[in-house]
Amino acid sequence: MSKIEIKNVTFGYDTQGTLLFDQANLNIDTQWKLGLIGRNGRGKTTLLKILQNQLAYSGEITHQLNFLYFPQPIKNKQQLTYYVLQEISDFDQWEIERELNLLQVDPEILWRDFETLSGGEQTKVLLALLFIEGEHFPLIDEPTNHLDSTGRKQVAEYLKKKRQGFIVVSHDRSFVDEVVDHVLSIEKSQLELYQGNFSVYEEQKKIKDEFEFAQNEKLKKEVSRLKRTAAEKAEWSRSKEQDKYGKASKKGSGAIYDTGFVGARAARTMKRAKTIEHRMNTQLSEKASLLKDVEYIDPLTMNYQPVHHKRLLTVENLVLGYQNETLFSPLSFELNQGQRLALAGQNGSGKSSIIRYLLGYFEGKSDGEILRPEKLTISYVRQNYEDNHGTLLTFSEEHGLDHREFLNNLHKLGMEREVFQNRIEQMSMGQRKKVELAKSLAQPAELYIWDEPLNYLDVFNQEQLEMLILSVKPTMLIVEHDRAFLEKIATEVMTLSKNA
Template identity: 30%
Template sequence: MMICDIQHLTKQFGGDDILTDVSLFIEHQDRIGLIGRNGSGKTTLLRLIARLDSEDSGTIYQKSGLSIGYLAQLPVFDNVMTGRDVLWTAFATLVGLQHSLQQIERDMATKTDQIEQLLERYTQETEAFERQGGYLLDSKIDRMINGLQLHALLDRPFEQLSGGEQTKICLGRMLLTEPELLILDEPTNHLDLDAVEWLESFLADYAGAVLIVSHDRVFLDAVVTRIAELEEGQIQLYQGNYTFYVKEKERLLLEQFHAYQEQQKKIKQMKEAIRRLRQWANEASPPSEKLFRKAKSMERALARIERIKRPKLDAETPDLAFATHGKTSRMVYRVEDVSIAFSKQPLLHSLNFEISAKDRIAIVGANGSGKSTLLHLLLGHLEPTSGLITRGPSVKIGYLSQRIDFPPGERLIDVFRATVNLDEGTARQRLAQFLFFGPRVFLPIEALSGGERMRLMLAILVHSDLNVLILDEPTNHLDIESRDALEEALESFDGTLIAVSHDRYFLNRLFTKTLWLDQTMELFPGPYAYASTKRQTQPPVAKIPKNVVSAKKRPSPSLPVQTTRQVEETIERLEQELTMLDRQLAETTDYEETMKLFSVREQLVQQLDVQYEQFLASE
């Protein structure tokens, strides 16, 4: 059943065409992923569908009485309302009905002369309350709180919550209203991995239609059944999820390019035939009118050909390449029995791990588990309450913060040149590699979008002296093409990589170790998918002991007796084998082969631990 039909929609802003000819048909229970480059007009289209803006031309037909849920901007609530109060506003009608039933109950106790009328009213309103799911309100609220992990926000005043926290509460409120058309614009941005996976399962069972703008490729694969790509003001539909779209678009582009080449060949042949006909007509004695007419007829046929536009086989992406500067020491970080507390409330407790040169470690966990705090400890921005963090002597760090703040009032090019010592002409050339073209380099920092701020920070990092990259949610605000470019650059990066992210595609593609914070700390010798599976099926393979320092000082009674020199040689041999194994893991794409290599790697790590214990005991 059709609930929304969009025909030939156009929209301009400031004389620029944003939407030129958009058509889209939305049916009941559709799951549509709307994708496109930053600035392609996705949010504009959502606002038109939600009737928050008006189109310049075209039509939007909507089912009569269609209810739409769209979190366009944060609504204003009474300043005494808590996060829990805001969630309950989703059921304002039912709550009013509940209050009415309570009032009738009080009236029946005092107005005995009206008991028949009150009973009849009470029966009618009770049936309406039950029919609308009134007795399920508490369970629905609890499900939303647990799924989106809103517990810490419930009793705090809504107006005192951060923008991201308010967005999470309002997302929960909107989902509770269960509109017929649910419009979600980057819904995973403020959610941790557990909440994202819960939202996927929620949307899979959702009764209405869902239109989603997202750059999260795994999320799109799990949720949508159609992809609507918005490109150059028009929509191209693909029947399938994101993975299907990628393959299908590549196939269509190749077909279109072949058709373009064939048409260009035909046009060239026709132009050459016209030239020759005219030449022969002029050389005839007398000049041949018949040949002139034939040439003119062929010219008209050429003009009638509908030209195939040359397809862009490669989309414009930032030109990213991170270079390492200087040799990194074997030990990049050593964290020994580190704890940190805020206002006497412990956040991280007894952390013990080591990061070696060229390690690729992803840090994951629920919101509030201390991921960003751990990064700030490694960066030296915070001091631990107890314990010791040792940094290698030759470590040069490049840091990308989740919150990117530049000096207000500055121009983009001035911010770039303040960090990267280049003349204006060279700086503009370098910025063009990051898709800042022409006059855009002179925009004030305040005018940049989140994606543009991220690209500017990446441009600065690329020109920095570093051999260790520490990234906090680096894919936030980037479109899919820019994410691909970033991932390719990081794959080629020869230094050490440490990152916090909730982008599962990013986590699985780049990282060979996963450090999971969840009250305790667990270190897994594999990417996020491997770590997640291990957590669900069995105890972690490399859970780090709480007091690794004292453990190292106790030699195992079962260790064979070796000289210190023999132990050192064994450690060196095992480390070489581990390096070769990590290289194989990085290169293989076969799932079964990956699992076999992980198993071998686990055994090597255990052997190394034993050798290190014996080495430390002999000192």
């Protein structure tokens, strides 16, 4: 049995004013299937880099492992997949074929150019490479982003059957729930380890947060009382000191005073007042230091504009395709106000094509009929948003957004205020996804069309969106592979079958 020992590790980026890890301590059994979770920007990927000794830190990390990180960097995508994998790691052909079969992938995929593979296929072949050699310890960062629901199930089953341990980062709660037996949560100022899957973590975290929230409320009331008492004692101390000098000054006016007695009494009173004031301030400091970093989830806002139309979309016998191939059988559906229709199905079944067709962007062949109100305001979250650029101010002006509402939602989604000064194209993918989502939330709309909104978002963001949608009850058309999310927010799910 091997261990990863983290002792007093401290790390922070020079561009940030706070530390990501401050004297962190942790022992990890390498047989664990460990889920690493936490809000975006808290340091999940950073911790994986630290384990690989890619970042300078203070403290000590001891282990006897060779880490292998997913996704592995690809030097040349324009060659056969087999040779792409050979450049990353040395293996025998039968070994990679064995792992691909376990992932329910046809090994013939090895003899296709890597760049022609779908995102899900690329994910699977790179995952297969992680488990060929047992001496490597896998660090798996966001494997579910490009997988459909079937692919996620297949990868989850594959990882569950592995005897060796690993660390996996994923924002898909159902996926983490199925795969892991321990959860490591990166919280505001500490690393917290939980034994069990994600459901166990959520239950224990909820109990812990409720207790700490109640304790915080008590402490805040006590801190407020101590502040008032300390202020009163400070004022009392000053008044006694003024009395001393005020009474002593009356000697020259002819009044009869025992100035020695007055001075001594005033000094004793003032000393007592100072002692009490010091004691109040000491207690105040001690109480304030006990306040916990409870994870608060601020509610988002949405500029939903319900209309008088009961029915917003009527689609009859819709067929989409390219050249002589159709994506799905003729499709008919209705979308009424307040409904939240989720499109489900495997990658390539035509979900995003339906969205592009409804928005007028589809470039293939189409047949069928679509009915909608003449003026229907739609807010769209795109799956690909790399063309967003510029400062947040110019971006919000270009899209006619309420800048304050736009920034408020960005901050509530977990974007630090110092990031507001960065250009969008310089932000991380998670931050850029939040820009795309905050844009949609700020736009006045009668219908929201969201294509895979949860990619790159953490579990806290997902909870925020769930609470918002269930509260506002907007009309929506959604493509998303996260089952837990759809079970909570969708009023209807329509599953597409990919044409053979």
